[in-house]
Amino acid sequence: MELLLSRIAEVTQGEVKGDMDKIIRDVAPFDTASEDDITCASEAKYLKRLEQTNAGAVIVPKTFEASTKNIIQVDNPRLAFAKVLELFYPSAKPMSGISSKVSIGQPFSQGQEISIAPYVVIGDNVTLGHRVILYPNVVIGDNIVIGDDVKIYPNVTILDRTIIGNRVTIHAGSVIGSDGFGFVPDGEKHYKIPHTGIVQIDDDVEIGAGNTIDRATFGKTWIKKGVKTDNLVHIGHNVTVGENSILVAQVGISGSVTIGKHAVLAGQAGVGGHLTIGDNVIIGPQAGVAQSVPDGEVLSGTLAMPHRIWLRVQKIIPQLPELKKRLTGLEKKLKKIEGSEGENG
Amino acid sequence: MELLLSRIAEVTQGEVKGDMDKIIRDVAPFDTASEDDITCASEAKYLKRLEQTNAGAVIVPKTFEASTKNIIQVDNPRLAFAKVLELFYPSAKPMSGISSKVSIGQPFSQGQEISIAPYVVIGDNVTLGHRVILYPNVVIGDNIVIGDDVKIYPNVTILDRTIIGNRVTIHAGSVIGSDGFGFVPDGEKHYKIPHTGIVQIDDDVEIGAGNTIDRATFGKTWIKKGVKTDNLVHIGHNVTVGENSILVAQVGISGSVTIGKHAVLAGQAGVGGHLTIGDNVIIGPQAGVAQSVPDGEVLSGTLAMPHRIWLRVQKIIPQLPELKKRLTGLEKKLKKIEGSEGENG
Amino acid sequence: MELLLSRIAEVTQGEVKGDMDKIIRDVAPFDTASEDDITCASEAKYLKRLEQTNAGAVIVPKTFEASTKNIIQVDNPRLAFAKVLELFYPSAKPMSGISSKVSIGQPFSQGQEISIAPYVVIGDNVTLGHRVILYPNVVIGDNIVIGDDVKIYPNVTILDRTIIGNRVTIHAGSVIGSDGFGFVPDGEKHYKIPHTGIVQIDDDVEIGAGNTIDRATFGKTWIKKGVKTDNLVHIGHNVTVGENSILVAQVGISGSVTIGKHAVLAGQAGVGGHLTIGDNVIIGPQAGVAQSVPDGEVLSGTLAMPHRIWLRVQKIIPQLPELKKRLTGLEKKLKKIEGSEGENG
Secondary structure, three states, X not given: OOEEHHHHHHHOOOXXXXXXOOEEOEEOOOOOOOOOEEEEOOOHHHHOOHHHOOOOEEEEEOOOOOOOOOEEXXXXXXXXXXXXXXXXXXXXOOOOEEOOOOEEOOOEEEOOOOEEOOOOEEOOOEEEOOOOEEOOOOEEOOOEEEOOOOEXXXXXXXXXXXXXXXXXXXXXXXXXXXXOOOXXXXXXXXXXXXXXXXXXXXXXXXXXXXXXXXXXXXXXXXXXXXXXXXXOOEEOOOOEEOOOOEEOOOOEEOOOOEEOOOOEEOOOOEEOOOOEEOOOOEEOXXXXXXXXXXXXXXXXXXXXXXXXXXXXXXXXXXXXXXXHHHHHHHHHHHHHHHHHHHXXX | OOEEHHHHHHHOOOEEEOOOOOEEOEEOOXXXXXXXXXXXXXXXXXXXXXXXXXXXXXXXXXXXXOOXXXXXXXXXXHHHHHHHXXXXXOOOOXXXXXXXXXXXXXXXXXXXXXXXXXXXXXXXXXXXXXXXXXXXXXXXXXXXXXXXXXXXXXXXXXXXXXXXXXXXXXXXOOXXXXXXXXXXXEOOEEEEOOOOOEEEEOOOOEEOOOOEEEOOOOOEEEEOOOOEEOOOOEEOOOOEEOOOOEEOOOOEEOOOOEEOOOOEEOOOOEXXXXXXXXXXXXXXXXXXXXXXXXXXXXXXXXOOEEHHHHHHHXXXXXXXXXXXXXXXXXXXXXXXXXXHHHHHO | OOEEHHHHHHHOOOEEEOOOOOEEOEEOOOOOOOOOEEEEOOXXXXXXXXXXXXXXXXXXXXXXXXXXXXXXXXXXXXXXXXXXXXXHOOOOOOXXXXXXXXXXXXXXXXXXXXXXXXXXXXXXOEEEOOOOEEOOOOEEOOOEEXXXXXXXXXXXXXXXXXXXXXXXXXXXXXXXXXXXXXXXXXXXXXXXXXXXXXXXXXXXXXXXXXXXXXXXXXXXEEEOOOOEEOOOOEEOOOOEEOOOOEEOOOXXXXXXXEEOOOOEEOOOOEEOOOOEEOOOOEEOOOOEEOOOEOOOOEEEOOOOEEHHHHHHHHHHHHHHHHHHHHHHHHHHHHHHHHHHHHHHO
């Protein structure tokens, strides 16, 4: 693909300093870009050594000026760069149409320009919006509504009564709408609680590969607008994840948790059942959240240290209550001594 | 669906106080139930404000009496409620029969009223019991025996020689019978140990979505009667999970671990290889079990605290052995001083 | 199968002491082996009680001599045992050939003796080497090259432009080449960064069940020669895993991490973004790695203790900075007192 620098400036709403008619053929990282490539220098560490890139053009912050390079000045260089990447690498459009090797129930309502790949199975009473893409071996249950511009990658399972909004992407191998993990003790056994609720996924959500999102006992498990999940994330029954929140890989959310807007849960973090995580909360990697967290809090709790030290540390941690007691005892004794010292003096 | 309250009392083995002929049309949570719904008040917090629900009837403990509401008194309200839910929401019965779009090996032995959905693949020498339901795109290997009333959700993989009992449910995307993770060092390389064993899943087990259960090196990986696993659980080769034990989401069990009966492993807990976890043990969320655990023990070990505190705490934790030493040193010195004080005094 | 002990010695490059013509019919663990079985005694605990096994022959270290049993002396008993297992249990060879129930794009280049099971989908411009085995319901995208002797288990998804070497095994349900988790903040929303890179998997790699390996933003996510991953492992975009390294179950590797050769990451360990893990590093189970780790380091950090102790310990851990301060304060005071004591004395 060949694009004029002026065209790229237009798409990124930026301003060119240098050769407007420079032809750009590809996008590349700062250190490996060549004369035909455009790259990005969003951080000081790149801006400082801007003259060292061989890129034919560089996207820079608006405040950055002096350069012998062709630059495009923009408000948000990383965002502009993502848009340029999209320009050069538009997401593949699978051939429109429905393969003959599929199984589709009745009634079935379809939008325009949908793609259904081989060995997709669609249950009864399903509605697909415009430009929906179902990759091979996707399974869609009964009574499901999917909006426009939804992309569902191979081997995904969407179970009965799930509702999916517009511009949703679900990556390969994920399961949406499995039963919640709910059992009632019945003597020695566990009696299964039927899960009569659903999963609702709102607009602009992206679900990573290998996720499992359980349906609600009653009502709905609700993934709100703009949420992004990474791979192997587990979301329990009746969870609500607020708008634009981010769940990084291998996060686990127990049943009936409510997460606010713009929260970030880092990799392998876990949240206990029935808790409320506020807006803009950040939970660090591997942190185990056992209490509700107010808006804006930042929690951490991950551990790694040299094994030889850990061998001794892990023996002392259970002794901490005793150590604290001994410390307090010492303080008292010392106070007494100081008192008598004072008397003496 | 419409059911008389007397009929519901019958199913739950409860006793009605109020209008036996009240018609119930649905089931709902305490706070959102309407006049046509039945709900449940199992805990004190609901019983205290029983008059506030709009539900047409309420399931309550046997000991609870006084109410202007229609009540059903039962031994175990939550269990009764689960049974009522099942009454109103019976699990879907897929159309009985075998799709023409399947691939089935020889010999194949099938029970009555089985359902096999499109694009299911069944290997050679497979036996399916009565009323088995295989959802779309399930893959069943060779030499497999599956009991009665087993339900296997979409995109599940069951590998060669697995044995599955009666009334087992396996949720979408799970893998049963993958090779155990066993390699022998061969110089710089890792030489694969063939896994000649199997996975055996006994009656009344429910396996969550996205689980991976490895086959044994020799003998069997054994999931005993009544075990329930949540989503994304990993069970290594040669593990035994005892009757009615519960593995919550993202739990990981290393190879050759033995878990007793009625154990509960909370979310993201991990158990090291070759350990024995006793009966009725409870392992807290994210706990990392590095030693065998006797019957009835309760272990914990998860961490989360404000990030600004954690930044300082994580520097001090590796110093704990040194701090303990300093504390002991202080105690000795103080004792000496006290001694000389005594002498002085 | 029946094999002479002399034949087994040949395969394991070992030396028989005892009956060369002994017929061996199966392989079994030390304690359950019978007269027709061969077993292995690699560790002292088995060698000590060698006379107690009923096995017809035992594989032992070269240094071990005295026994009334038939023994095979070898350099590496566990390796020899793995080879004997392979002899008795050769990996199943699926019927060679391509099922008629598949969907294959164009152009398609295939080696000799390949097996493609029902409901496999292969995109356009795919090359498969000799003796490749694709199990049922595998999905292979467009522009993919797969080497010789590769085995891909059911329900695996391999996405566009992935490159796979020779003798690679990928277990059921894994996803190779999903988009990396990369978004740029765009006001309140998250703007997706297109992932234009690929995943490259080199020779002799084995990927466990339910893994997710993301493609690179640019360039490649690279799993080098001889790497073995256990189940439910997550590998982010642009990660490099060095030769013969091992990732145990449920490990999570964040984006742009570089792992050296012969590293071992134990179960549920996590590594933060952009870090470098050196050669021969060992990361303990559940350890959360937040800093780069030099060659040869061993890190740990997992926690579990009795719940009643943990209830008190977890309150004290956040107080550690204060406790340290108090300890230092005490030391100062004591020093002062000792000073004045000295003066007194």
